[in-house]
Amino acid sequence: MSAFSWISFFAFGPAGVHSSAIRRSPAAGRCSGRRRAGPSYSADMSECASLHIKGRVLAGPEDVRDELWVVDGRITYERPHRPSGAAEPTVLTGWVLPGLVDAHCHVGLDAHGPVDDSTSEKQALTDREAGALLLRDAGSPSDTRWIDHRDDLPRIIRAGRHIARTRRYIRNYAHEIEPGDLTAYVRREARRGDGWVKIVGDWIDREEGDLSACWPRWAVEEAIAAAHEEGARVTAHCFAEDSLQDLVEAGIDCIEHATGLTEETIPLFAERGVAIVPTLVNIATFPGLAAGGEAKFPRWAAHMRELHARRYDTVRAAWEAGIPVFTGTDAGGSLAHGLVGQEVGELVKAGIPVRDALSAATWGARAWLGRPALAEGDPADLVVLEADPRVDVRVLEAPSRVVLRGRIVH
Numbered sequence: 001m002s003a004f005s006w007i008s009f010f011a012f013g014p015a016g017v018h019s020s021a022i023r024r025s026p027a028a029g030r031c032s033g034r035r036r037a038g039p040s041y042s043a044d045m046s047e048c049a050s051l052h053i054k055g056r057v058l059a060g061p062e063d064v065r066d067e068l069w070v071v072d073g074r075i076t077y078e079r080p081h082r083p084s085g086a087a088e089p090t091v092l093t094g095w096v097l098p099g100l101v102d103a104h105c106h107v108g109l110d111a112h113g114p115v116d117d118s119t120s121e122k123q124a125l126t127d128r129e130a131g132a133l134l135l136r137d138a139g140s141p142s143d144t145r146w147i148d149h150r151d152d153l154p155r156i157i158r159a160g161r162h163i164a165r166t167r168r169y170i171r172n173y174a175h176e177i178e179p180g181d182l183t184a185y186v187r188r189e190a191r192r193g194d195g196w197v198k199i200v201g202d203w204i205d206r207e208e209g210d211l212s213a214c215w216p217r218w219a220v221e222e223a224i225a226a227a228h229e230e231g232a233r234v235t236a237h238c239f240a241e242d243s244l245q246d247l248v249e250a251g252i253d254c255i256e257h258a259t260g261l262t263e264e265t266i267p268l269f270a271e272r273g274v275a276i277v278p279t280l281v282n283i284a285t286f287p288g289l290a291a292g293g294e295a296k297f298p299r300w301a302a303h304m305r306e307l308h309a310r311r312y313d314t315v316r317a318a319w320e321a322g323i324p325v326f327t328g329t330d331a332g333g334s335l336a337h338g339l340v341g342q343e344v345g346e347l348v349k350a351g352i353p354v355r356d357a358l359s360a361a362t363w364g365a366r367a368w369l370g371r372p373a374l375a376e377g378d379p380a381d382l383v384v385l386e387a388d389p390r391v392d393v394r395v396l397e398a399p400s401r402v403v404l405r406g407r408i409v410h
């Protein structure tokens with residue numbers, strides 16, 4: 001499905017009927033109690049609330065409500081009519097945010113390559129426990145499509161499998177190809193994914209002994225245009241400085257990590273609205289990587305240390321320039337899943353105001369990915385927190401309750 005068809009799928013439902021138009025059904029007054037698979041509706045939709053959440057519902061950065069109800073897996077702010085004899089809804093209390101977004105993680109992958117389905121399931125469950133209910137999978141060699149049929153697992157937006165230059169990425173992860181084949185592979189992964197394609201924009205060049213761009217300009221221009229024709233957005237792994245300008249001028253939609261942003265490239269990103277997912281919890285591993293590669297690749301090691309040392313300044317400068325910034329953890333390579341709360345804390349440490357750091361993991365990220373949040377009729381994917389995250393974002397690291405598709409799962 002293309003990015004656009006995903007948006008219309010969620011906005012209007014598969015039958016093309018707008019959710020708010022059918023929320024009140026002719027069968028109001030009785031509870032069907034039946035579970036329906038997927039976001040479909042039928043005329044006998046019951047009005048019995050399964051959940052009533054009280055406290056402070058942070059429906060948007062400026063939109064705070066006192067309570068919400070969950071009816072048939074969907075959010076409503078109108079008190080539902082309770083037929084006599086119907087069960088009382090379960091009551092939860094706290095600060096409510098939309099299900100958190102990990103916009104850069106990998107399900108079906110570990111440090112060595114693809115993993116089996118039970119390991120993928122554990123990864124998805126770990127994300128769920130942490131309240132990460134919408135994942136943008138930034139490249140996986142495993143087929144995790146089966147997760148879409150599991151109501152109890154987070155929703156995933158896939159970018160297919162990574163596409164890298166030959167011997168220029170972690171072994172067993174990517175399609176490793178040469179520039180002449182880039183467009184064909186990008187088209188193929190665009191069709192396999194959920195509206196995104198992931199390429200590796202730079203990596204260590206062992207002959208040069210340093211990070212360097214992987215693709216000539218003509219190859220990325222042609223490939224990005226092809227992805228857009230297929231209705232997919234393109235993102236690239238970039239640690240270095242020298243890969244960024246060509247990718248942005250070729251029309252890329254997002255850059256992962258983006259540690260190499262400089263005074264020259266920041267205005268370019270801002271002007272074109274190219275988003276970044278800094279993955280600061282992953283950038284924290286740079287000094288360790290540098291120490292490991294020091295003996296063989298001293299220039300690369302020094303470069304990685306320098307990128308690490310300026311990481312907060314880089315992210316803050318990007319945000320100040322108006323570049324959209326979103327949370328991602330890079331879980332699933334060597335990092336554990338479930339760190340999205342920590343990543344919000346890292347954005348705050350970098351100097352991004354709390355409200356924008358929260359948005360990077362919630363309202364803003366969901367809008368960017370074309371997915372619903374906490375509006376009337378939206379699927380009830382949310383987290384309940386013990387304290388106000390606007391006061392201290394560390395509360396995000398351990399949600400007291402997690403609700404997915406209207407069910408309490410944690």
Ligand SMILES: [Zn+2]
Pocket residue numbers: 104105106138330333
């Ligand atoms: Zn990654």
